[in-house]
Amino acid sequence: MFKKSLVLVLPLLVLAACSSTSRQEEAPPAEVAPPPAAVATPDDADAMASAGTVGELNARSVTLPPELADRRIIYFAFDSDAISAEDQALIAAHARFMAGRTGVRLRLEGHTDQRGSREYNIGLGERRAQAVRRALGLQGVAEARLSTVSYGEEQPAVGGEDEAANARNRRVELVYTAE
Amino acid sequence: MIERIARALRYGLVTAALALVSTSARAQLQVDITSGVTAPVPIVISAFTDDAQPSSAVVGQDLSRSGRFVLQERTRADYMVAGRALPAAEGRITIEFELVNLLTGQRLLAEQVTAAPSAWRNAAHRIADRIYQRILGVRSAFATRIAYVAVDGVAPALRYRLVVADADGENPRTILDSRLPIMSPAWSPDGESIAYVSFETRSAAIYVQTVRTAARRRVSGRAGVNGAPAWSPDGKRLALTLSSAAGNLDVHVLELESGTLTRVTEHPAIDTEPVWASDGTALFFTSDRAGGPQIYRAAPVAAAAVQRVSFSGSYNARARPSPDGRQLAHVTREGGAYRIAVLDLQSGAVRVLSKGTQDESPGFSPDGGTLIYAGRERGQDVLATVSTDGLIAQRLQATSGDVREPAWGPFRP
Numbered sequence: 001m002f003k004k005s006l007v008l009v010l011p012l013l014v015l016a017a018c019s020s021t022s023r024q025e026e027a028p029p030a031e032v033a034p035p036p037a038a039v040a041t042p043d044d045a046d047a048m049a050s051a052g053t054v055g056e057l058n059a060r061s062v063t064l065p066p067e068l069a070d071r072r073i074i075y076f077a078f079d080s081d082a083i084s085a086e087d088q089a090l091i092a093a094h095a096r097f098m099a100g101r102t103g104v105r106l107r108l109e110g111h112t113d114q115r116g117s118r119e120y121n122i123g124l125g126e127r128r129a130q131a132v133r134r135a136l137g138l139q140g141v142a143e144a145r146l147s148t149v150s151y152g153e154e155q156p157a158v159g160g161e162d163e164a165a166n167a168r169n170r171r172v173e174l175v176y177t178a179e
Numbered sequence: 180m181i182e183r184i185a186r187a188l189r190y191g192l193v194t195a196a197l198a199l200v201s202t203s204a205r206a207q208l209q210v211d212i213t214s215g216v217t218a219p220v221p222i223v224i225s226a227f228t229d230d231a232q233p234s235s236a237v238v239g240q241d242l243s244r245s246g247r248f249v250l251q252e253r254t255r256a257d258y259m260v261a262g263r264a265l266p267a268a269e270g271r272i273t274i275e276f277e278l279v280n281l282l283t284g285q286r287l288l289a290e291q292v293t294a295a296p297s298a299w300r301n302a303a304h305r306i307a308d309r310i311y312q313r314i315l316g317v318r319s320a321f322a323t324r325i326a327y328v329a330v331d332g333v334a335p336a337l338r339y340r341l342v343v344a345d346a347d348g349e350n351p352r353t354i355l356d357s358r359l360p361i362m363s364p365a366w367s368p369d370g371e372s373i374a375y376v377s378f379e380t381r382s383a384a385i386y387v388q389t390v391r392t393a394a395r396r397r398v399s400g401r402a403g404v405n406g407a408p409a410w411s412p413d414g415k416r417l418a419l420t421l422s423s424a425a426g427n428l429d430v431h432v433l434e435l436e437s438g439t440l441t442r443v444t445e446h447p448a449i450d451t452e453p454v455w456a457s458d459g460t461a462l463f464f465t466s467d468r469a470g471g472p473q474i475y476r477a478a479p480v481a482a483a484a485v486q487r488v489s490f491s492g493s494y495n496a497r498a499r500p501s502p503d504g505r506q507l508a509h510v511t512r513e514g515g516a517y518r519i520a521v522l523d524l525q526s527g528a529v530r531v532l533s534k535g536t537q538d539e540s541p542g543f544s545p546d547g548g549t550l551i552y553a554g555r556e557r558g559q560d561v562l563a564t565v566s567t568d569g570l571i572a573q574r575l576q577a578t579s580g581d582v583r584e585p586a587w588g589p590f591r592p
Binding site for chain 1: 337359360362402425497512539555558
């Protein structure tokens with residue numbers, strides 16, 4: 001399970017697990033680590049240790065070029081699933097990367113900011129993930145290589161309630177996995 | 180008048196003392212009364228004779244936190260409670276108690292409650308429920324439980340726990356622990372199980388977990404969204420939200436025993452947050468088919484006809500009916516603030532009952548007298564309650580971390 005689904009996310013994860021608060025505050029938006037990978041374990045230390053091991057094993061399986069590695073997040077305006085022209089170009093670059101690597105799949109994780117009702121926000125996050133899925137489809141990525149999941153407001157990239165935090169939380173994360 | 184002011188002052192002192200007591204009891208949630216009625220009923224509760232546990236203190240805490248009573252010394256009280264503990268069969272403890280009207284001398288209750296020593300708090304809550312009902316003529320829900328989601332850590336490295344606790348926040352017990360989100364806990368009508376959404380596999384799935392044994396079953400794990408589970412009043416069906424391959428959310432009904440699935444809504448809008456009308460004949464749900472989210476009603480059948488229910492304001496979501504079926508608690512947006520409101524289904528009148536800016540996830544207590552919801556205060560997610568008359572408000576705050584998505588369990592047999 002882990003071997004299949006965890007990839008290049010993990011070096012970042014290990015960083016996040018070890019980092020202090022100040023490191024997280026300094027990180028620019030594009031480097032915000034996707035959420036930790038370990039599933040429900042009462043023992044935090046064990047969970048982190050196993051995630052770290054899996055990461056080392058899998059970090060080699062998908063290597064993104066530097067210009068994409070730090071650009072795996074598409075941001076959205078309030079109550080919108082519209083993709084900016086700049087991000088359309090970024091999506092095209094990801095589509096080109098996928099075109100050359102048939103064993104690579106992409107999970108699109110949709111998120112909203114903290115405002116509003118939680119389950120309704122799952123719907124809004126799904127809309128964003130689907131918008132990115134359609135954009136990748138238009139760039140020729142096969143349907144079967146893409147999956148979506150909406151976390152709504154449940155996995156903020158950053159805490160806080162001001163517009164700066166909200167803007168960083170309204171996003172779709174592109175998470176590569178190896179088949 | 181002077182008497183009322185004096186009572187209010189004494190009431191304030193009692194409240195302050197209670198907050199300390201609950202902190203020292205290592206409760207995960209600390210309860211504070213944030214507003215109360217001006218003239219609560221003065222009552223004196225004597226320590227129960229031979230009681231190894233502070234049962235009488237728990238009775239007093241329940242009554243005073245309700246906001247309808249104030250603990251008082253005997254000369255100033257209208258009612259008195261006294262009791263004693265004695266051993267019962269199989270190692271259990273019986274508490275005999277009496278309620279006396281001090282103004283008339285009339286004995287209003289002379290009853291007993293028997294429980295295992297480990298269930299002494301529940302026994303005390305039952306005594307408080309009896310006293311409350313005898314004096315005020317309406318039911319209370321002290322001897323019930325709540326479930327909520329607790330979140331610790333700094334984003335994006337968060338830890339999520341599903342917690343079940345007594346209605347006063349005591350005896351918190353984690354029934355699920357995950358590094359990925361847990362959402363939307365919903366009690367089965369018999370109080371034995373909780374349905375919830377967990378992302379533990381990095382996709383959404385709905386589980387039904389037996390609270391006592393922690394045994395659980397995945398009841399919906401389709402591709403895409405599996406969300407917002409809601410039990411039918413008979414406990415045999417779950418309304419839930421599923422998405423199509425294109426990501427369109429619709430409300431469905433799942434027969435738990437057979438696994439038969441019925442798609443109720445068929446609309447390209449977001450249709451979600453279903454909940455059953457109290458009599459089981461209809462579903463209320465949130466849809467943005469008219470632009471912003473509003474509340475609608477449909478029969479729980481395939482391709483049901485849909486009626487709009489909410490009309491005031493541009494954002495109304497997450498409906499929960501009152502036990503008598505007459506009202507719908509929901510989230511409404513006022514200006515930029517999200518607040519808890521109650522819609523009277525007959526008259527269409529809407530009352531806003533909360534004052535926060537990010538209030539959400541409302542639900543009624545099983546007696547219908549109180550709403551519980553989640554809010555945000557000084558950067559922390561807290562739980563709050565407000566009486567349906569708007570007079571009495573409480574805050575239940577975690578000693579650390581966020582607490583959210585409260586679900587008030589049913590009366591226990």
